[in-house]
Amino acid sequence: MNQIQIHDKSFQIFIHEDRILTRVNELAKAISKEFAQEQPLFIAVLNGSFIFAADLMKHMDFPCEIQFVKVSSYHGTQSSGKVQQVLGLSQPIKNRKVIIIEDIIDSGLTIDFLRKDLLLQEPSSISICSLLVKPDALKVKLDVQYTGFEVDNHFLVGYGLDYDGLGRNLRHLYQAID
Ligand code: IMP
Ligand code: MG
Numbered sequence: 001m002n003q004i005q006i007h008d009k010s011f012q013i014f015i016h017e018d019r020i021l022t023r024v025n026e027l028a029k030a031i032s033k034e035f036a037q038e039q040p041l042f043i044a045v046l047n048g049s050f051i052f053a054a055d056l057m058k059h060m061d062f063p064c065e066i067q068f069v070k071v072s073s074y075h076g077t078q079s080s081g082k083v084q085q086v087l088g089l090s091q092p093i094k095n096r097k098v099i100i101i102e103d104i105i106d107s108g109l110t111i112d113f114l115r116k117d118l119l120l121q122e123p124s125s126i127s128i129c130s131l132l133v134k135p136d137a138l139k140v141k142l143d144v145q146y147t148g149f150e151v152d153n154h155f156l157v158g159y160g161l162d163y164d165g166l167g168r169n170l171r172h173l174y175q176a177i178d
Helices: 017-035 050-058 109-119
Strands: 003-006 009-015 041-046 065-075 078-087 097-105 125-133 146-150 173-176
Touching: 017 050, 017 097, 017 125, 017 146, 041 050, 041 109, 050 097, 065 109, 097 109, 109 125
Parallel strands: 041 065, 041 097, 097 125, 125 146
Antiparallel strands: 003 009, 009 173, 065 078
């Protein structure tokens, strides 16, 4: 299935599942190297990062924990700019090394909001790991320590990412055909 249709849009394969999984493995190795002695707490951002977070966690072979938060700002294919935390942490993060797991950083507003919010709880550090980053779309300065792929400013679905609710189950990443 090279070309697919979701709602009103056509999409074509952009990054094949094999390439995604190879890169996820590399990211996991890099994170393990840095954090194996630290027992970090992963904080995965729902909904989009659920598949990435699961694959990433499978490659961690040292003691680590994961929690989920839900932050919402995106409607359709345009970021609304307003960010809201709609599901919070159930565990304190004071003095913990935290690694945020995100599917895609677009304007950067979501992660910037979440980072600042988590900082109030005084973790010992916060690192960011995002499968995808759109550097041309960034509206805030953001240090992303672990990036899977830097991509152009096109709308993507698959591997957890959705277009108005659909497409998260697709194994590859697909790009909208304009
Ligand atoms: P930001 O706040 O603009 O960085 O948006 C981040 C959130 O918007 C991500 O967590 C995604 O859920 C969503 N998002 C951004 N770009 C895309 C895309 O190309 N496809 C699907 N969702 C996206
Ligand atoms: Mg997301």
